[in-house]
Amino acid sequence: MTALIDTVFLLLLFFALGSSFVLQTGINVNLPRTVSAETPVRKDLVVIIARDRRIFLNNDEVAFDALWGRLLEELRTQPEGTLILRADRDVPHGEVVRVMDVAKQAGAARIAIATEPARPAAGEKPGR
Numbered sequence: 001m002t003a004l005i006d007t008v009f010l011l012l013l014f015f016a017l018g019s020s021f022v023l024q025t026g027i028n029v030n031l032p033r034t035v036s037a038e039t040p041v042r043k044d045l046v047v048i049i050a051r052d053r054r055i056f057l058n059n060d061e062v063a064f065d066a067l068w069g070r071l072l073e074e075l076r077t078q079p080e081g082t083l084i085l086r087a088d089r090d091v092p093h094g095e096v097v098r099v100m101d102v103a104k105q106a107g108a109a110r111i112a113i114a115t116e117p118a119r120p121a122a123g124e125k126p127g128r
Contacts, residue, residue, distance in 0.1 A: 027048045027050055027054075027056050027059065029048060029049070029050055029051065029086055029087065029088040030051070030088050030089050030090065031086060031087075031088075031089060031114055031115050031116040032089040032115050032116070033115060033116045033117065033118035033119070034115035034116070034117065034118055035117065035118050044078070044081045044082045044083065044084050044112075045057070045058060045071070045074050045075070045078065045081055045082070045083045045084065045108075046058055046059075046083075046084045046086060047067075047071075047083060047084070047085050047086070047099060047103065048086045048087075049085070049086070049087040049088060049091045049095060049096060049099060050088055050091075051088040051090050051091065053091060053095060055067060055099065057070050057071065057074065058074070064098075064099075064102075067099070067102050067106075068102050068105060068106050071083075071102065071103055071106035071107075071108065072106045072107065075106055075107045075108060079107070079109075080109070081110075082110040082111070082112050083103050083108040083110065083111045083112070084111075084112050084113075084114055085099065085100065085103070085111055085112065085113050085114065086114040087099075087113070087114075096113075
């Protein structure tokens with residue numbers, strides 16, 4: 001019995017130390033919900049559009065006019081990285097599109113829009 005407990009403990013320790021947890025710090029935004037949300041694994045560029053339309057690049061506030069230049073600098077060091085766009089669900093669609101356009105002009109090859117998993121209502125199937 002002791003050997004079984006030791007084995008279970010070692011497996012628990014192995015998985016606990018081998019796991020990586022993503023802690024997203026910084027600006028708090030209410031993300032829209034989706035059924036097929038994926039969690040980013042790599043260190044990518046993160047652009048946040050807060051409810052009050054302030055823009056942050058990797059948790060540093062950036063004026064919209066300076067965003068292109070800052071993205072250009074960051075994309076030089078991470079040309080293969082994905083730009084993750086975290087826009088508050090109350091931000092107008094046009095504002096999100098403007099930021100996406102600037103990111104494309106700065107050379108972002110891949111843009112991912114961050115969402116939260118949808119919580120199905122009681123008795124409802126996921127995805128509806």
